[in-house]
Amino acid sequence: MRQERAARIKDVARIAGVSTATVSRTLSNPDIVSEETRRSVLAAVKATRYSANVAARNLRRQQAGGVLALAPNLANPFFSEILAGMSEALAERRLNLIVADTQFGGSSQLVQYADRSRADGLLILDSRLDPALFAGAQCPPIVQVCEEIEGLQSPRVVADNAGGAAAAVAHLVELGHTRIARLAGPPDNSLTRWRDAGFRRGMDAAGLSGRGDWHLTGDFSMESGRTAAARLLALPDRPSAIVCDNDEMACGLMSALIRSGIDIPGDIAVAGFDDIELSRHLTPTLTTVHQPRRRIGREAVRQLLLAIDGADVAERTVIPCTLVPRQSTLGREALSDQAAS
Amino acid sequence: MRQERAARIKDVARIAGVSTATVSRTLSNPDIVSEETRRSVLAAVKATRYSANVAARNLRRQQAGGVLALAPNLANPFFSEILAGMSEALAERRLNLIVADTQFGGSSQLVQYADRSRADGLLILDSRLDPALFAGAQCPPIVQVCEEIEGLQSPRVVADNAGGAAAAVAHLVELGHTRIARLAGPPDNSLTRWRDAGFRRGMDAAGLSGRGDWHLTGDFSMESGRTAAARLLALPDRPSAIVCDNDEMACGLMSALIRSGIDIPGDIAVAGFDDIELSRHLTPTLTTVHQPRRRIGREAVRQLLLAIDGADVAERTVIPCTLVPRQSTLGREALSDQAAS
DNA sequence: CTGAAAGCGCTAACAA
């Protein structure tokens, strides 16, 4: 039972009684060969279970056969659904998605990838990367996704972060809140900055002004939401509502507030951002801003493929977000036993 | 400003005044060239920003340069942390991790990958795949991770699912519970079967017997935990504790129970499995079985690399799990304000 | 519509 060698294009050609060029043509551009030839080649392909050697094809075509996604944290469900959308969209073009976690290996590893022979394109999801990494002449086309790196010129596909944050504020205002706090992400993060702008826009529209001591900061982790709760509770003059820059912080915050005997939304209403699956299953369920993550991933790939093909690409594609009102602002009665919406 | 072509090995050789073979040797095996040569080659590499063409190298070496992971759902945080561990371990060997979501493209796509020219190895995390996909002679080495496909012979790296489930039961028994129910995963899933075995082992050890009507089934989703709660509440004779086959179901279950006015753990104690990050942040925090996911990912890669190198590989590597007692079984007082443990 | 042949860039066997 020795291991049989994989068939090469030569083998297929011999069996089909044609040249290797014809086999290649049949496979990549079936319309330009005669029907008879096509039939015999395809039969030979099937008989030999032939599948083209990827390295040889890529070498010849001077391409990499895959796209690299740089994400700050693979273990984060927010990114993973975007990656799933990317993977899906790339498969249609028979391109691989190679995923690198920027937490490891450091930039020394990453710089390797900013090279056409390794990746036909780059999808960058981490705004903390140094733009200099991608400055080389041989860097493949780039699309930035969700986050934005200052000083790296490339098309961007982002959610409507400002609009989402403004909608969250408007929702609270409509419920009668005027004392609205904010739990922001890291100040140097582009998401934070856009959501900041939206928050202020929403406040302005309602004639409200933000208060400095009601501006808390976290790092997008549940843990930082937990610690923010302590700071919130220590305030002499508490807000009646708080808008968080993501669901995970909102989750950590709510959980700590509840443990301290605070009623949500009775004492403090809470809104998040992202609409991760969890948000529907918290108690109370979390009002949040839904980002269509799969669609963002697909759209980013679409733009990248355009760029790879040398077509014109929108400098900035903004994907709309939608507010999803749930119990953490409406109260339990409003939606009591309703299924996830 | 025209785009400069990437340097090839020839360019480096010319600048360093040596042959291409020497450049290649300097880069892949520096010890066998003289120090002087090495210096001039490295200088030329730096000057040209040379980086070897991956496709050419792979073609010549008859390898793929990457390993493919087949996961059922990229968007699931449980898998994503394992993938992160894999990515980390592979980077040390300069191998890519290519991730494919088995939800999309169907097996027609996947079968393409069971081929040495596309992947140097396969990491299979989805037990629902057809073993026939990997039966070809040209299929690269495989390691199954976490889940197991019946009829696919290959090394496996799995958590101690039975031991974990037994520990959860033992913990409840120690707290005085004798009426213990189970919320199981899909019956055809290997995780479910191992956890089933562990559950029974734990019950037997305590002299307890499981009851048929206390055996609920879900599909590992939060949603299925939610619906299981309704069935649990409809029972004429309720258990005092329930062991769930994963944290997400436990989360959906708890959240629905609480909404129905059930006190956890006063009325019903709940234990999960996996220890996803969320579990520490639920209210009450969830007692669960911790799986060292990153380590599982790293270990799977270690075994795969051994197999690729033709070394002997353990048929089955079992990674220990540890019980993490929290409020959902102990009560809120016990651990009230303690940080995540 | 098809075949011959060049060559993508690299590594490794062999020779010196």
Next chain:
DNA sequence: TTGTTAGCGCTTTCAG
């Protein structure tokens, strides 16, 4: 220790 050289398997001109 280094250079020469063949060739990995494929695609794509260029001829016919």
